[in-house]
Amino acid sequence: MSEQLERDYRDTLRLPTTAFPMKAELPKREPLRVAWWHEERVYERRLERNRANAPWVLHDGPPYANGELHMGHFLNMVLKDMFVKIALLDGKWADFVPGWDMHGLPIELETLKHLGIKDFHAIDPLELREKCKERALYWLDRQRSTRVRMGTFGHFERPYRTIDPTFEATIVETLAELAEKQQIYKGLRSTLWCVHDETALAEAEIEYEQKVSPSIYVRFPLTPSQQEQLASVLRGRGSADGKMPPDDAVPSVLPSVPKGVSFLIWTTTPWTLPANVAIALRADATYGLYEIEGEGLVLATALAPSALGERFAGARLLATTTGEKLDGLFARHPFLERDSAIVLADYVDLETGTGAVHTAPGHGADDFETGIKYDLPILNPVNASGHFTDEAGPYAGQFIFKANKQIVEDLRASGLLWRAHEYEHSYPHCWRCRNPVIFRATAQWFIAMDQNRLRARAMEAAGAVAYTPEWGEMRLKQMLENHPEWCISRQRTWGTPIPAVLCTGCGESILDPQIARNAAKRFGEAGAGVWWSDPVTTYLPDGFVCPSCGKCAFEKEKNIVDIWFESGVTHFAVLGHGGVPWPSDLVLEGGDQYRGWFRSSIVTAVAAKNAAPYKHVVKNGWVNDEHGRPMSKSKGTGIDAKDAMEKWGADVLRLWAASVEFVDDVRFGPNVVEQVGRVYRNIRNRIRFMLSNLDGLAPSDVVTRDAMQPLDALACSVVDACVTDVKGLYDRFDIHGAYLRIVEFESTMSSLYFDALKDPLYSRGLHDGRRRSAQSALLYAVKRFLTAIAPVLSFTAEEAWQEIPAPLRGDEMSVFDSSFAAVSIDRDALADDLALWDELRALRAQVAGSAVRDFEAKVRIEAGIALHERLARLGDNLREALVVSQCDLVAAPGLKDDAATLEITNADGEKCRRCWKFRLLGGDADHPSLCAECASVVRVLEA
RNA sequence: GGGCCAUUAGCUCAGCUGGUUAGAGCGCAUGCUUGAUAAGCAUGAGGUCCCAAGUUCGAACCUUGGAUGGCCCA
Structure with a gap:
């Protein structure tokens, strides 16, 4: 008898049991899951099942196949994956083709470095291309395995690659189409040029960095006759053309400046002085002639104090006039035997310098415009590698940045240097080799942004696109509006050739649509490398003659196309065939792509098809470190995606991606991951609780919703509400909102419902109806919850799904076979249920917070009429929900409808x-x- | 230097069109539980809502100026 009194009945309870471990061990388990998805063709099978349904396409902006993927890539790629999976679970045909950007200078440079070759002219182009291809494929493989390791779904076995012959054909095909529409021209232009890489660069290939430059003020002296003309302007009687005779009645200013008069200019690029042909003034600015120690200097009065420095105190202002009046005068070049014209330009600012801007049309975009406007010679005394040509006179042969010093010294020696010091400013650098770039006038191929109203039409098309965040529209339009002519030619080897030919008769460069089409066909069959080996005749249509001189002897041009153009046509390569719609439903990239890929894509699309290539542009933020500072690989603060996944597992990192507001800049680091890791463990444990209580449940035991006990049916409503909300948030691209909702849900389920179920689940008999009802609700909850979190926590959702007893999973072998599609939800009923749920939580909180322990308590609830009615319907489930031994519910007509008072005493x-x-x-x-x-x-x- | 964005508890974030004592999760403290146990539950302490001025009966929210950080551009 006493034995029985002291017997521990623990072994007679139905305690939770499951193989789903508490400890995640993600880094160990996830790779196995990836392999399983692959073996079971989970993605492909779901796609096939969805084939008949509406297509939905996220078009992948190609990462550059060079280097390891970092956390910025991780965020972007995992977000893309989430949207693909959301669409997939929504029953859509979400065909995702990942891609890689594989041509271009960075790979060429890396390959040359790898080969130990300094001068790329020293290697055969075809051999170099072969090596570059190897290198690019090597990086593609590494990046692909990292990407697959993230748990992302897509056709990774057949990605699009910009080096594929078919892709090269698409590029050239697009060139042909644009040439046909006369959207492409070749012209001399001052373009950004990298002297290290010996190629023109696009705007997007520039990074601004701090650089120390010489800052010099230089005199441009006037000859006596030039001084006379200036004097007449200053007297207000003359004009720049000198036709009006000087008025002797007004005293000349010249006697005050016996040492002569000069224009004073300021520059930070002394090496551009050999190309100087003009001095630009601002029309509406006031210019003064200052006398200092017998010499005269002309500069803007607003800048005289700063420009003249200490000597300003001893300066005497002799006369003033406006820039406009000085237009047409001349000064002498400081060291070359020629004049420099005084011109007007509206970009002359009165913030720095002298208001008299040294102008070299061959070495600056603004300068170039001015040169064209005034029909000035466009001098380019600098060769591709940055050395002066003979045109630079005494400096011929010198490297320009080294010549800076020499030029300054010479100016000092000749007495024309007014002042010199060092100056730190932000200066454009080559995005890859990090060397400072220059402007250099060369002949390049351009897309004419204003031909056929291309720019305006692109902006119109951009207006028809949806944006997240909404200001993206303004940003993209700004990029289109401000972008100069798009220089698409590069003088390198690793890329797709621009199939232009040069007439040997007259030297005309020709980009003929038919030649380009022939090239596209040929490249599509044999790869673009054949451009280097084929004779030019391979590409010429029968009877082709030079449209300019009528001759028929040609040679191939050796330019390749800008890789921004290549990535700008990925939509043509991937979308619009094989059942994949054009345009795409969504593109999602970092904010830098407003200027990059979002822009280049819409320009090519509008030029060729007059529509945007995407319907919705979503931007993700930058991944900064824990202090909000940029992570940079060069500074060693960057974190590789691969390393992070090995350390924390992909799913915790995926949850991190959802835990931050990805549209804004986000922070990443060990502490942040640690925190989200704890949220992960919470979610995992709550899934584990649900799974562990499905033990012994057979499909025939599962009761339907209407046969469930009231509390269980109520819990199912709470599940429905959660899944419905999460789905709605997903549809609005609000991953973070969904994360918050998921966390809220699992937390409320755990604290109210799971606690209430423990007693019925553990102590009831195996086939007890109460227990079956609870289990059925848990089965429903876990399945729907796993579906809801699967886009984010793909690994964990799948792992858990596999722990649902197979008979209960039915034909949904994978969680990705399941669906958001809900039972039809009665919104009013749902709202009532949620209200009741909250009322229960409030009551439970009072019990849990009381001094009397759960099961030691007896509760007496007095409730207002309406509340009483709702609570009464729960029957004994009310007592369960409060986790007490006894519960008396009494109607209290005196109380407000929804009010209740609680009396907690010791149980009987x-x-x-x-x-x-x-x-x-x-x-x-x-x-x-x-x-x-x-x-x-x-x-x-x-x- | 210009444009855009951000700034709310130690951390990640909510706070709808301005309206009582500004919320959640994680962390922290305390207590309970020891039949989800390297778990679970409850309670609590944390905030000059970046700063300043203005509009308003009333401002985290609107206006202006500034600070810090980020992105893009020059």
């Missing part, structure tokens, strides 16, 4: 040794320490 009876509830014990002589219910359960067990 004694504590049952098995179920811990307070009951009358001793009804069963064999089990004197048990309540009647437990006794009967044990009897069945031990029969």
Whole structure:
């Protein structure tokens, strides 16, 4: 008897059991899951199933196949994956083709470095291309395995690659189409040029960095006759053309400046002085002639104090005039035997310098425009590698940045240097080799942004696109509006040739649509490398003659196309065939792509098809470190995606991606991951609780929603509400909102519902109806919850899904076979259920917070009429929800409808040794320490 | 230097069109539980809502100026 009194009945309980481990060990387990997805063709099978449904396409902006993927890539790629999976689970045909950008200078440079070759002219182009291809493929493979390791779905076995012959054909095909529309021209232009890489650069290939430059003020002296003309302008009687004779009645200023007069200019690029042909003034600015120690200097009065420095104190202002009046005068070049014209330009500012801007049309975009406007010679005394040509006179052969010093010294020696010091400013650098770039006038191929109203049409098309965030529209339009002519030619080897030919008769460069089409066809069959080996005749249509001189002898041009143009036509290569729609439904890239890929894509699309290539542009933020500072690989603060996944696992990092507001800049680091890791463990444990209580449930045991006990049906409503909300948030691209909703849900389920279920689940008999109802609700909850989190926590959702007993999974083998599609939801009923849920939570909180322990308590609830009615419908489930031994519910007409008062006292009876509830014990002589219910359960067990 | 964005608890973030004592999760402290146990539950302490001025009966929210950080451009 005493033995029975002290018996521990633990072994008669149905305690939770599951193979789903508490410890995630993600880095170890995830790669196996990736392999399983692949083997089971989970993505492909779901696609096939969705094939008949609406297509939905996220078009992948290609990462550059060079270097390891970092956390910025991770964020972007995982977000893309989330949207693909959301569409997939929504039943859409979400065909995702990842791609890589594989041509271009960075790979060429890396390959040359790899080969130990300094001068790229020293290697055969075809051999270099072969090596570059190897290198690019090597990086593609590494990046692809990292990307697959992230758990992303897509056709990774057949990505699009810009080096594929078919892709090269698309590029050239697009060139042909644009040439046909006369959207491309070749012209001399001052373009950004990298002297290290010996190629023209696009705007997008420039990074601004701090650089120390010489800052010099230089005199441009006037000859006596030039001085006379200036003097007449200053007297207000002359004009720049000198036709009006000087008025002797007004005293000349010249006697005051016996040492002569000069224009004073300022520059930070002394090496551009050999190309100087003009001095630009601002029309509406006031210019003064200052006398200092017998010499005269002309500069803007607003800048005289800063430009003249200490000597300003001793300066005397002799006369003033406006820039406009000085237009047309001349000064002498400081060291070359020629004049420099005084011209006007509106970009002359009065913030720095002298207001008299040294102008070299061959070495600056603004300067070039001015040169064209005034029909000035466009001098380019600098060769491709940055050395002066003979045109530079005494400096011929010198490297320009080295010549700076020499030029300054010479100016000092000749007495024309006014002042010199060092100056730190932000200066454009080559994005890859990090060397400072220059402007250099060369002949290049351009897309004419204003031909056929291309720019305006692109902006119109941009207006028809949706944006997240909304200001993206303004940003993209700005980029289109401000972007200069698009220089698409590069003088390198690793790329797709621009199939232009040069007439040997007249030297005309020709980009003929038919030749380009022939090239596209040929490249598509044999790869673009054949451009270097084929004779030019391969590409010429029959009877082709030079449209300019009528001759028929040609040679191939050796330019390749800008890789921004290549990535700008990925939409043509990937979309619009094989059932994949054009345009795409979504593109999602970092904010730098407004200027890059978002822009280049829409320009090519509008030029060729007059529509935007995407319907919705979503931008993700930058990944900074924990202090909000940029992570940079060069500074060693960058974190590789691969390393991070090995350390923390992809799913914790995926959850991190959802835990931050990805549209803004986000922070990443060990502490941030640590925090999100704890949220992860919470979610995992709550999934584990649900799974561990499905034990012993067969499909035939599962009860339908309407047959469930009230509390269980209520919990199912809470699940529905969560899934519906999460789906709605996903549809608005609000991954972070969905994350918050998921966390809120799993937390409320755990604290209210799971606690209430423990007693019914553990102490009831195996086939007890109460238990079956609870299990059925848990099955419903876990399945729907796993579906809801699968786009984010793909690994964990799948792992858990596999732990649902197979018969209960039905034909949904993978969580990605499941669906968001909900039972039809009655919104009003749902709202009522949620309100009741909250009321229960409030009551439970009062009990849990009281001094009396859960099952030691008896609760008396007095509730207003309406609340009483709702609570009464729960029956004994109300007592369960409060986790107490006894519960009396009384209607209190005196209280407000939804009000309740709670009285918590000690429960009657004694504590049952098995179920811990307070009951009358001793009804069963064999089990004197048990309540009647437990006794009967044990009897069945031990029969 | 210009444009855009951000700034709310130690951390990640909510706070709808301005309206009582500004919220959640994580962390922290305390207590309970020890039949989800390297778990679970409850309670609590943390905030000059970047700063300043203005509009308003009333401002985290609107206006202006500034600070810090980020992106893009020059």
